[in-house]
Amino acid sequence: MAVDVAREAGSLRGARLRVSAAFWxxxxxxxxxxxxxxxxxxxxxxxxxxxxxxASGFWAVNAFTSETVHTWNLxxxxxxxxxxDLTYWRIIGRxxxxxxxxxxxxxVLAFPLAYFMARLAMxxxxxxxxxxxxxxxxxxxxxxxxxxxxxxxTSGALNWVLTGLGLPAQHLSGTNWAMWLVFSYIWLPFMVxxxxxxxxxxxxxxxxxxxxxxxxxGRTFRSVMLPLVLPGFVAGSIFTFALTLGDxxxxxxxxxxxGTAMIGSTVEANVGLNVPFAAALTAVPVAIMGLYxxxxxxxxxxxxx
Amino acid sequence: xTLEARERAEVAVEPALDVALVSIRKHYGDVVAVDGVDLxxxxxxxxxxxxxxxxxxxxxxxLIAGFERPDAGRIMLGGEDVAGRPPYERDVNTVFxxxxxxxxxxxxxxxxxxxxxxxxxxxxxxxxxxxxxRTVRLEGYDARKPSQLSGGQRQRVAxxxxxxxxxxxxxxxxxxGALDLKLRQEMQTELKRIQQEVGITFVYVTHDQxxxxxxxxxxxVFNHGRVEQVGTPVEVYEHPASEFVxxxxxxxxxxxxxxxxxxxxxxxxxxxxxxxxxxxxxVTEAGVVREVIYVGSVTRHVVELESGGTLTVVRQNTExxxxxxxxxxxxxxxxxxxxxxxxxxxxxxxx
Numbered sequence: 001m002a003v004d005v006a007r008e009a010g011s012l013r014g015a016r017l018r019v020s021a022a023f024w025x026x027x028x029x030x031x032x033x034x035x036x037x038x039x040x041x042x043x044x045x046x047x048x049x050x051x052x053x054x055a056s057g058f059w060a061v062n063a064f065t066s067e068t069v070h071t072w073n074l075x076x077x078x079x080x081x082x083x084x085d086l087t088y089w090r091i092i093g094r095x096x097x098x099x100x101x102x103x104x105x106x107x108v109l110a111f112p113l114a115y116f117m118a119r120l121a122m123x124x125x126x127x128x129x130x131x132x133x134x135x136x137x138x139x140x141x142x143x144x145x146x147x148x149x150x151x152x153x154t155s156g157a158l159n160w161v162l163t164g165l166g167l168p169a170q171h172l173s174g175t176n177w178a179m180w181l182v183f184s185y186i187w188l189p190f191m192v193x194x195x196x197x198x199x200x201x202x203x204x205x206x207x208x209x210x211x212x213x214x215x216x217x218g219r220t221f222r223s224v225m226l227p228l229v230l231p232g233f234v235a236g237s238i239f240t241f242a243l244t245l246g247d248x249x250x251x252x253x254x255x256x257x258x259g260t261a262m263i264g265s266t267v268e269a270n271v272g273l274n275v276p277f278a279a280a281l282t283a284v285p286v287a288i289m290g291l292y293x294x295x296x297x298x299x300x301x302x303x304x305x
Numbered sequence: 306x307t308l309e310a311r312e313r314a315e316v317a318v319e320p321a322l323d324v325a326l327v328s329i330r331k332h333y334g335d336v337v338a339v340d341g342v343d344l345x346x347x348x349x350x351x352x353x354x355x356x357x358x359x360x361x362x363x364x365x366x367x368l369i370a371g372f373e374r375p376d377a378g379r380i381m382l383g384g385e386d387v388a389g390r391p392p393y394e395r396d397v398n399t400v401f402x403x404x405x406x407x408x409x410x411x412x413x414x415x416x417x418x419x420x421x422x423x424x425x426x427x428x429x430x431x432x433x434x435x436x437x438x439r440t441v442r443l444e445g446y447d448a449r450k451p452s453q454l455s456g457g458q459r460q461r462v463a464x465x466x467x468x469x470x471x472x473x474x475x476x477x478x479x480x481x482g483a484l485d486l487k488l489r490q491e492m493q494t495e496l497k498r499i500q501q502e503v504g505i506t507f508v509y510v511t512h513d514q515x516x517x518x519x520x521x522x523x524x525x526v527f528n529h530g531r532v533e534q535v536g537t538p539v540e541v542y543e544h545p546a547s548e549f550v551x552x553x554x555x556x557x558x559x560x561x562x563x564x565x566x567x568x569x570x571x572x573x574x575x576x577x578x579x580x581x582x583x584x585x586x587x588v589t590e591a592g593v594v595r596e597v598i599y600v601g602s603v604t605r606h607v608v609e610l611e612s613g614g615t616l617t618v619v620r621q622n623t624e625x626x627x628x629x630x631x632x633x634x635x636x637x638x639x640x641x642x643x644x645x646x647x648x649x650x651x652x653x654x655x656x
Contacts, residue, residue: 205405208372211392212399213419213470223418227409 057280061273068276076280088266092284095263098176099244102183103237106191109184110236111229114196133189141186145253148182149173152254174257182254183244190243191236198232199225234296241292245285321348322384323474323506324369329378331364338364339375340530346474346508347523351500353509355517356527357553362510365527366476369508370399383473398467399476402483404459406451412438412462413447419470437469440499457488464496468503477509481516493519514554518542526550543570548648556617559648560610566648571619573644576606577637587639592616594634608638 023030057076060069080088117129136144151157152172159169172178202225210220248264255262263285270278324346331339339361346352354362367373369380371392380388387395398419406415416437420430438444441461451459460480467475480496481489497520500507511517517524518538525535526549534546545551548559551568559568575587595615596607599622606618616638 203403203405205401205403206407208370208392209399209401209405209407209466210418211372212370212397213466214393214422215418216391216393219422224407 053279054283054286056276057283059276059279061276066273076277079277080281080284088281091261091263091266094176094259094261095245095285096288098180098183098262099241101180102187102244103191103240105180105184106188106240107195107233107237109188110191110195114192114199114232117192118196118199133192136186137189141249144186145182145249148178148185149253152178152181174255174260176255176260179250179255179260179262182250183240183247186250187240187243190239191233194235194239195229195232198229198235202228237296238289238293242285242289245288322346323348323350323382324352324508325379325381326365326369327379327381329365329368329380330376331361331368331373332376337530339368341378342530342532344525344532344535346506349504349506351497351507351509351520351522353511353517353521353524354527355511355514355524355554357512360527361530362512362527363478364530366399366478366508366510369474370397370476371395396473397476398470398472399478400460400463400467400480402479404451404463404480406459406462406466408451410451411447412443412449412451412454415451415462416447416466416469418466423470433469434465437465440468440502441465442495456484457492460484460492464499468499468505471503472505474506474508477507479510479512481511481513489516496520518554524554526553528553544646545648551646551648558616560614560616562612567645568648569616569640569645571605571617574616574618574638574640576608576618576620577639578634584639586641588642589637589639591635591637594632594636597632606636608636610638 023033056068058072058074060071060073060075061067062069079085080092082088113129113133117126121129149156154169154171154173156173158172163169172181206224206228207220210224211217215223246264247262248268251260251262251265252268255265263281267278267281270281322345324344326342326344329339329342330337342361342365344365354365356362364373368375369382371387371390371394375388378388379386382395382397407418410418413434416434417430420433425433434447435444438446441464443458443461443465446454446458446462451462454462460483463480477496481492484492493516496507509517509520518541521538523535523537524541526533526541528549534541534550536544536546541550541554545554545568548557548566548568551557551559556571557568558571558574559566561567590610590612592608592610594606595609596605598605598607601622603619603621606620607615608618609615618638
């Protein structure tokens with residue numbers, strides 16, 4: 001009846017009521033109106049630009065004019081996966097090894113901290129630890145990288161402490177060790193949070209049931225705890241692995257010594273010279289992440305979700 | 306079956322006491338959860354710990370299982386004090402309220418877990434798992450995941466996972482709490498059947514008095530961390546030892562007449578509308594109907610007595626319209642004095 005009255009009046013209110021009634025009669029229309037804009041933007045801006053990026057990997061550059069030549073060819077990929085010049089194979093291998101080392105380091109560091117936060121810490125201490133874990137993310141990435149530069153430099157805080165303790169000074173600046181240290185530090189929160197969520201979700205009764213059925217702590221950890229936390233590790237490793245694969249700032253500012261080039265820094269170095277080649281190289285970490293997720297799925301990492 | 310025979314042989318020689326709690330105490334901060342509990346559970350018994358939430362019954366169960374450590378007292382399992390031992394060194398198994406089935410394992414793996422941990426060989430493990438699943442009527446469900454089962458089925462898997470280990474005592478923590486009424490009643494009969502079949506001592510925790518009365522050999526009624534009464538269902542229902550027991554197991558029908566506090570069960574009172582002739586040997590009191598609650602098979606009447614106090618009376622609805630259904634109507638209540646039981650007036654307990 002309210003609708004009838006409004007319709008007669010022909011007011012703005014009436015129009016609005018008619019629209020909302022139309023939405024109510026056709027739920028799909030409401031859904032389309034709600035989801036359409038974000039999905040549209042996502043498709044055009046995100047998927048579209050990724051597609052262009054991938055496509056431009058198959059283009060080339062005129063060596064004299066440095067202009068992009070829009071002819072399809074596999075030249076860039078032949079250079080990257082060359083069987084005679086192993087430069088890019090080495091860079092890819094080093095990057096993947098670094099990503100794996102950082103992921104394992106963060107997993108090992110994150111578990112005890114996440115376990116303590118999820119199961120043992122009182123609410124106040126837990127909140128405090130949360131802030132401590134997240135605090136670095138609120139400050140600039142660059143600031144943190146530069147502070148590590150000063151810490152690790154030859155006359156930096158690390159060597160100041162080492163020599164103070166009577167230990168030999170270390171020259172980590174520019175090495176892969178320095179990158180490993182800084183990457184592990186920078187991505188640690190991305191591992192702690194999903195592992196924390198996974199541990200927190202496990203009811204006490206699962207662990208009690210395991211003990212009740214005769215299992216000691218070690219057995220309960222292996223047979224109940226780890227399989228149920230695995231999805232958390234996988235979620236965290238997707239961050240740590242992918243972020244390390246693509247990063248170019250840390251290799252540029254912390255690495256830089258001989259034998260420290262990574263995929264990210266090589267892409268960055270090529271952006272000004274040979275955009276199609278940079279695009280082709282960018283496809284490599286995307287493909288690696290695809291393989292990584294498939295392997296994780298195969299291992300059953302998402303089954304306990 | 307040789308195992309059952311062995312167990313029967315043991316009954317003959319050992320004292321038939323499976324669990325004995327001696328002056329058990331447990332507190333959390335300022336809250337005293339268990340305040341000096343003494344209990345004895347006999348071999349092969351279906352023993353129920355009944356009480357409202359926070360009465361200490363679940364804590365007592367967790368103390369027997371070893372999930373909590375007592376502040377004081379002894380926990381005897383088959384004659385040995387296990388108070389200082391972790392759960393994995395106690396010959397008991399628990400059926401949890403939330404079932405606690407491992408979600409990443411199949412039904413078969415869940416049931417086999419305890420045997421695998423103890424290093425039972427694969428061939429024996431498989432036969433025992435099959436047997437246990439047959440006992441709970443879930444044959445052929447080995448390969449399913451717990452998430453693919455209904456609530457009642459999960460409950461049975463939890464039961465199978467516990468009985469497959471042939472523990473001395475099976476501890477059940479409100480195992481039917483999450484099921485709907487129909488399924489709960491079905492599982493009550495089922496649990497009783499399984500208990501008689503496997504011959505394991507059951508210690509069962511519930512807040513549902515009907516469940517306790519239906520299934521148990523004996524009941525311990527808990528209140529404020531203490532045991533108010535231990536007895537068979539008939540004893541606890543017909544002869545409640547305290548006002549709390551009278552009220553919790555059934556309806557609180559407590560009257561005080563001439564300095565004597567007593568209780569009487571609602572179905573033992575007759576309700577008459579007129580001033581008809583009274584049968585000899587009955588006590589009568591006049592009153593006014595304050596509330597009429599129709600519950601299908603019976604109707605409950607709350608009657609305010611002229612001499613003070615209220616009584617609840619239950620009448621069978623033998624014929625349609627047989628209920629005295631007028632609020633405010635004057636009625637006469639009659640009961641036999643031998644059906645009343647004097648109770649201790651414990652002011653601490655009643656609040």
